[in-house]
Amino acid sequence: MTSNFLEAPPLVVDLDGTLLKSDLLLETGMAFIRSQPLKLHKPLGWLTKGKAQFKERLAHATHIDVTVLPYDTAVIELIEAARKEGRKVVLATASHHTLADRIAEHLQLFDQVLATNSECNLSAHRKRDLLIEHYSHGGFDYVGNSHDDLAVWAAARHAYVVNPESGVEKRAKALGNVTRVISSNPSGPKDWLKALRLHQWMKNALIFVPLLAAHQITNPLLLWQGVLAFLLFGLCASSVYVLNDLLDLADDRHHTSKRHRPFASGRLSIKSGLFIFPVLLIGVFVSAWNLLPWAFTGALVAYYILTLAYSLSLKRQMAVDVIVLALLYTMRIIAGAAAFNLDLTFWMLAFSMFMFLSLALVKRYAELYEARRKGHTEKTRGRGYYPNDLEMISSLGAASGYLSVMVLALYIHDTVTVAMYSHPQVIWLACPLLLFWVTRIWMLTHRGQMHDDPVVFAIRDRTSLIVGAMFSLVFWVAA
Structure with a gap:
């Protein structure tokens, strides 16, 4: 083995953006925000002591599960080929050595690890100088991806360029020693559409509920305001989804389906997510403030703050999480009323809270059902529930759904309802329709057939659409 090492220069591999389809500094940063959101002043203090100290403190203050990180299989194949040739x-x-050592131990692919320590941040020229010191100028091949790697490639025998940053490939090829360019992690519009979760915008149709309830759906001015409110609320929600995915990287990577999300899988970079979510948010609030009633902007602010609190903490609190989810659904109706300058009624809020609490519990039940099916008994990762809570959750959820039917029945006898509708007694026909739908949703969930957000499921489900059409017809006839 020693003679082979002497015959062929070692293959030196960069980590962030190369072997790993992510950046460990940003990974640890997001993990710190997720676990200690009230101590963000600490990293700022660490940064004043230099980048090496900053990385060290951050690495020790967080836990990164290196077994689920998004490794680039093309780079691993390159490494394995080099090992078969007997090369070192x-x-x-430039990541901290504690994380690099753990990754090396997990992958079992490396003969040596060179990384940042408390004294030296091993990036760009420092990395180049250390490699020259160990293997001489031109005495190694180097695999990298970024502008910082240009200095190292210039000192290497052969350069391997992996998923290069913008402008890097051209500058690397100008050095004259590029052996191979590996494009193994292309991202495109589909990844961004998935990250922004445009399919979830269907839930924002709840904004039009106050307009329907007020019998103003044919008013063209209000309809225009509704479309604008729909778009702005959707962009705000997309901003929240991106931030939520960045905060939930660790949990998503342990989830059967969520590990394929663009940020968790590494198809989209954390850096791009940290850029896009505030841009969307600023654009939304500036547009809302200038184009719609100020109350709508207030509703958006409340929605964003509540969602942020949910992402950072509340989603891990038993019972609190589903109540907050129900509130987030209801916030869409409140935002709609604000956009149209319409009053919210007691009946609308009561019906919304009970119905959406039932649907939030459907969502939790579906997650726990999958955990129990796999034989898990411990608390669900990132949640406050155990698989054995299934029966209690189904009881609470069905009861909440039926309470919404009772609210609808009481609404029929309200004096305002009697005055608003020509035939209010016809609305009674809506009650059995709603009873059927709630019962069916819970039966499907109990059978393990609920794989979507329940509101998104309802909009896509043929039976739900038929029930919804009949429900609307009842109110049309009653009018």
């Missing part, structure tokens, strides 16, 4: 393989990274 070195991991050289």
